[in-house]
Amino acid sequence: MKFDCIIIGGGISGLTAGIRCVKEGLHTAIISSGMSALHFSSGSIDVLGYINNKVVYKPFEALDTLTGTIAQHPYAKCGKALIVEALQFFKQECETQNVYLFDNENLNHFHVTALGTLKPTYFSQRSVFNEDVYNRFKSMKKIVIVNFEGYRDFHPQLAAAQLSKHALFANCEIIAKSIDMPQLQDLTRHPHEYRSIDIARIFENEENVYRIADAIRLAAEGADFVVIPAFMGIHNFNQIHNILQSRTRLLIYEIPTLPPSILGLRIDNALKSRFAQLGGVYIAGDKVVRAESSNDVVQAVYTANHPENPLEAKFYILSTGSFFSGGMISEFNNMYEPVFKLKLHYEPERNKWYSPQFFYSNSHPFLEYGVVTDENLRPYDSKNNIIQNVYCSGAILAHYNPIREGCGSGVAISTAYKAANQIISLYKLMR
Amino acid sequence: MRTIETEVIVIGGGATGCGVLRDCTLRGIKAVLIEKNDIASGTTGRNHGLLHSGARYAVKDLESATECINENRILKKIAWHCIEPTGGLFVTLPEDDPTYHNRLLESCKFAGIDAKEISVKKALATEPNLNPNILSAIWVPDGTIDPFRLASANILDSVERGATVLTHTEVERIMLKQNQVAGVQCYDKVAKEYFEVYAPIIVNASGVWGQHICQTAGIELKMFPSKGSMVIIDYRINNVVVNRCRVPSDGDIIVPGDTVSLIGTTSRKISYDKIDELVVDDDEIEVLLADGEKLIPNVSKARVLRAYCGVRPLVAVSGEMDGREISRGVVLIDHKERDNVQGLITIAGGKLMTYRLMAEMTTDLVAKKLGNTSRCLTHKIPLPGSEKRVGYTKKIKYFSGIPNSVVGSTHYRHGERVHNILSLQKRNYGLICECEMVTLGEVEYAIKNLKVKDLVDLRRRTRIGMGPCQGELCAYRAAGLFTEFGEFTPDTSTKLLKDFLEERFKGMKPVLWGDGLREFEFTYWIYQGLFGLGLVEEEEK
Numbered sequence: 001m002k003f004d005c006i007i008i009g010g011g012i013s014g015l016t017a018g019i020r021c022v023k024e025g026l027h028t029a030i031i032s033s034g035m036s037a038l039h040f041s042s043g044s045i046d047v048l049g050y051i052n053n054k055v056v057y058k059p060f061e062a063l064d065t066l067t068g069t070i071a072q073h074p075y076a077k078c079g080k081a082l083i084v085e086a087l088q089f090f091k092q093e094c095e096t097q098n099v100y101l102f103d104n105e106n107l108n109h110f111h112v113t114a115l116g117t118l119k120p121t122y123f124s125q126r127s128v129f130n131e132d133v134y135n136r137f138k139s140m141k142k143i144v145i146v147n148f149e150g151y152r153d154f155h156p157q158l159a160a161a162q163l164s165k166h167a168l169f170a171n172c173e174i175i176a177k178s179i180d181m182p183q184l185q186d187l188t189r190h191p192h193e194y195r196s197i198d199i200a201r202i203f204e205n206e207e208n209v210y211r212i213a214d215a216i217r218l219a220a221e222g223a224d225f226v227v228i229p230a231f232m233g234i235h236n237f238n239q240i241h242n243i244l245q246s247r248t249r250l251l252i253y254e255i256p257t258l259p260p261s262i263l264g265l266r267i268d269n270a271l272k273s274r275f276a277q278l279g280g281v282y283i284a285g286d287k288v289v290r291a292e293s294s295n296d297v298v299q300a301v302y303t304a305n306h307p308e309n310p311l312e313a314k315f316y317i318l319s320t321g322s323f324f325s326g327g328m329i330s331e332f333n334n335m336y337e338p339v340f341k342l343k344l345h346y347e348p349e350r351n352k353w354y355s356p357q358f359f360y361s362n363s364h365p366f367l368e369y370g371v372v373t374d375e376n377l378r379p380y381d382s383k384n385n386i387i388q389n390v391y392c393s394g395a396i397l398a399h400y401n402p403i404r405e406g407c408g409s410g411v412a413i414s415t416a417y418k419a420a421n422q423i424i425s426l427y428k429l430m431r
Numbered sequence: 432m433r434t435i436e437t438e439v440i441v442i443g444g445g446a447t448g449c450g451v452l453r454d455c456t457l458r459g460i461k462a463v464l465i466e467k468n469d470i471a472s473g474t475t476g477r478n479h480g481l482l483h484s485g486a487r488y489a490v491k492d493l494e495s496a497t498e499c500i501n502e503n504r505i506l507k508k509i510a511w512h513c514i515e516p517t518g519g520l521f522v523t524l525p526e527d528d529p530t531y532h533n534r535l536l537e538s539c540k541f542a543g544i545d546a547k548e549i550s551v552k553k554a555l556a557t558e559p560n561l562n563p564n565i566l567s568a569i570w571v572p573d574g575t576i577d578p579f580r581l582a583s584a585n586i587l588d589s590v591e592r593g594a595t596v597l598t599h600t601e602v603e604r605i606m607l608k609q610n611q612v613a614g615v616q617c618y619d620k621v622a623k624e625y626f627e628v629y630a631p632i633i634v635n636a637s638g639v640w641g642q643h644i645c646q647t648a649g650i651e652l653k654m655f656p657s658k659g660s661m662v663i664i665d666y667r668i669n670n671v672v673v674n675r676c677r678v679p680s681d682g683d684i685i686v687p688g689d690t691v692s693l694i695g696t697t698s699r700k701i702s703y704d705k706i707d708e709l710v711v712d713d714d715e716i717e718v719l720l721a722d723g724e725k726l727i728p729n730v731s732k733a734r735v736l737r738a739y740c741g742v743r744p745l746v747a748v749s750g751e752m753d754g755r756e757i758s759r760g761v762v763l764i765d766h767k768e769r770d771n772v773q774g775l776i777t778i779a780g781g782k783l784m785t786y787r788l789m790a791e792m793t794t795d796l797v798a799k800k801l802g803n804t805s806r807c808l809t810h811k812i813p814l815p816g817s818e819k820r821v822g823y824t825k826k827i828k829y830f831s832g833i834p835n836s837v838v839g840s841t842h843y844r845h846g847e848r849v850h851n852i853l854s855l856q857k858r859n860y861g862l863i864c865e866c867e868m869v870t871l872g873e874v875e876y877a878i879k880n881l882k883v884k885d886l887v888d889l890r891r892r893t894r895i896g897m898g899p900c901q902g903e904l905c906a907y908r909a910a911g912l913f914t915e916f917g918e919f920t921p922d923t924s925t926k927l928l929k930d931f932l933e934e935r936f937k938g939m940k941p942v943l944w945g946d947g948l949r950e951f952e953f954t955y956w957i958y959q960g961l962f963g964l965g966l967v968e969e970e971e972k
Binding site for chain 2: 037040041042113114115117118119149150152153154155157158160161162194256258259322323324326329330331332333350351353354357358359363364366367402403408
């Protein structure tokens with residue numbers, strides 16, 4: 001099969017690049033091996049949350065500081081104007097699928113975590129943060145954090161205790177409540193099947209939503225805000241949110257849960273359906289196992305399911321993620337990139353890959369390991385030659401720490417956008 | 432200041448200390464056990480969990496071998512719920528001295544160990560993952576034992592019979608009145624308060640830390656700490672214990688344990704001032720994996736879950752000797768005889784396997800000093816959980832409605848006490864740890880009944896967080912239950928969660944490559960990235 005562009009990796013970065021390419025008329029395929037990191041994410045889009053362990057409020061101002069100290073940072077290769085453009089593109093594409101992202105007019109806002117900490121982020125789904133929340137924030141007196149009886153993955157009392165310590169909530173009473181709904185529990189066969197995704201499906205039934213709304217209203221007497229784990233449906237979330245708020249006359253917002261992440265799932269679904277809607281080819285459950293190149297140009301890739309049939313393209317984007325996603329592989333005392341055997345940035349000594357403690361202020365070095373690229377995000381092979389028609393995006397890139405800097409999805413989106421831009425302009429030149 | 436009065440103070444909550452406490456209690460002697468961390472948190476919890484048949488010692492140390500096989504038989508009766516009688520093999524590799532095989536068989540016969548030669552074909556049928564190039568094999572009645580469960584069952588029984596157990600309590604010093612012990616001064620690390628316990632007899636069962644304890648009474652007792660490191664493979668690659676048939680050396684045993692397998696062990700002399708900050712060295716991992724691979728090929732291709740080490744409490748009774756040379760026999764010291772300090776007894780050396788015998792010897796001496804004439808009963812009375820032996824299938828019928836796997840795991844860990852833990856209420860058997868099938872009910876039971884003061888203690892009682900994911904999801908799930916079922920504030924629960932992750936990380940660090948690194952990246956994403964747990968402390972400052 002022949003394509004203009006083949007994207008290896010179907011996470012947030014691969015999908016963003018795919019949508020961009022296919023929108024510009026490129027015959028584009030995405031090869032995805034399975035669930036992406038979106039399923040384990042907060043579902044908010046972080047652009048730049050921290051510098052030197054301090055919270056960043058104005059991410060675009062702070063960008064200069066960051067790229068000033070780390071010259072090879074992927075953001076430095078993108079540039080501020082492109083990052084802004086990429087984020088707007090991403091937002092608009094999500095909106096076509098009814099996932100509306102709130103941006104706090106170029107400022108970071110905070111989302112509440114399951115442990116009650118506040119994480120700076122740039123875009124949140126409207127059920128996580130919105131103008132109403134923002135406006136009512138100063139006058140609120142009481143917040144109720146609710147869990148559903150039998151759900152093991154959330155402890156509202158821990159979240160409440162942590163949240164009340166924060167200066168923002170100094171004048172606010174925060175309490176934890178549990179809603180017991182036997183009718184919901186009956187729907188489960190075994191208690192260990194009562195996961196976020198099972199509960200989200202329960203919310204998809206309108207009749208259940210009214211019952212849930214009544215239970216929430218009872219639990220939240222006198223409160224301004226009600227916080228629940230992110231359960232408000234996988235597909236009809238806007239509608240469910242509206243029904244819950246209008247029936248309870250309360251502001252209701254969601255906290256990202258332990259995986260699977262319903263908030264991440266919504267974005268994943270939106271991007272996938274947008275890509276399909278535009279005519280992209282999404283090859284799921286398959287894995288690229290080898291590539292064929294000549295003269296620093298990749299000719300074709302072969303997958304595990306179709307080892308005999310090459311997939312050919314003029315351009316390739318590698319967005320296979322980090323170790324966790326299989327983009328890089330570590331062994332007893334070395335690391336490699338399995339698809340193109342690209343040059344990696346890493347420390348050869350194994351005992352330098354990690355920090356002395358789990359929670360260490362400088363995070364862990366291995367998170368910064370990855371593929372080395374030129375200014376245009378083209379990678380080097382093991383002989384230090386640039387591969388001419390391959391671009392890299394997202395977590396496989398070296399020289400940034402998504403957790404310490406709070407920039408995982410921002411880098412994924414910006415580098416995907418940049419990689420796609422390069423390919424699109426070359427593609428247009430070729431025609 | 433708070434004070435407690437009793438007849439006997441036992442210092443150290445390892446297997447031996449717990450055994451002494453139980454033995455005293457069964458003889459009607461009032462006793463208090465003081466442990467600076469948690470039950471089985473020192474050397475007891477840091478071995479490979481082998482239920483020795485004694486064969487390992489038969490060639491060089493007949494006495495130890497005989498002790499082992501006797502205790503092996505006793506423990507199978509009184510503590511069956513802590514034991515898996517897997518059986519074991521001694522296999523000779525092409526590079527090993529082939530004459531050791533016959534020496535081992537002969538020595539086992541002398542020691543009364545039921546060892547028999549089996550054909551290579553039969554050995555491979557018993558253990559299909561075994562190196563097919565072995566030259567010969569001997570079957571021995573080795574097994575596996577869960578040291579946490581064993582120590583905990585001793586404690587549970589003692590407490591139910593009236594003993595007092597103080598964990599996370601440090602003995603600051605032994606108080607003397609002229610040349611007679613008066614008691615100990617302690618510090619409760621959780622409540623952050625000092626108090627004193629008075630008794631005419633003190634048993635120092637604190638293993639390698641016993642040198643320090645003796646020092647507080649002005650007595651010199653020289654310990655020779657020997658470090659042993661082990662690696663854990665993330666699933667059970669063998670059914671039976673696999674020993675290498677040669678003179679004991681590094682990396683010559685692979686022990687199956689619950690859901691995982693362990694490769695043991697190294698032996699390195701370390702200086703006494705390093706016993707609390709032990710680390711596994713990179714080259715030890717290389718040795719263990721390389722030698723493990725010789726017994727079971729492909730071991731090094733499996734995912735390595737953790738590496739950890741413990742300190743053997745070897746005592747120099749006379750003259751200085753090195754790691755594997757120094758006697759591993761039991762050392763019972765009456766300090767009245769040795770140092771003219773009346774009432775102080777040190778019990779050290781020995782092995783996990785002989786903990787009960789060591790406790791019996793110690794308690795005999797305690798009883799003699801107190802004029803108590805009761806006989807030892809610990810070899811006859813089963814531990815809690817092992818009271819009745821009812822088949823697993825019968826249990827599953829009794830708890831119909833609860834998934835068999837859940838009943839099986841709970842029964843496996845707690846024996847007869849499964850009745851105190853599982854109930855047919857749906858919430859009770861909801862799984863908190865899916866790797867090890869730990870239910871909400873089991874967590875509740877442990878927090879309320881088994882002296883659990885943090886998540887690490889909970890792990891020792893239930894195996895929570897010990898499976899392939901190392902606490903990825905269950906650590907958070909369990910943390911909240913401390914607030915729900917115990918007297919823990921939400922802040923404490925959050926702190927326990929953080930401490931637990933740090934504790935787990937210590938054993939992951941030396942083996943962070945391959946899928947171990949992948950799993951760790953995921954865990955780190957969740958707790959630091961998604962939960963912002965690392966931010967908690969900074970905010971509080």
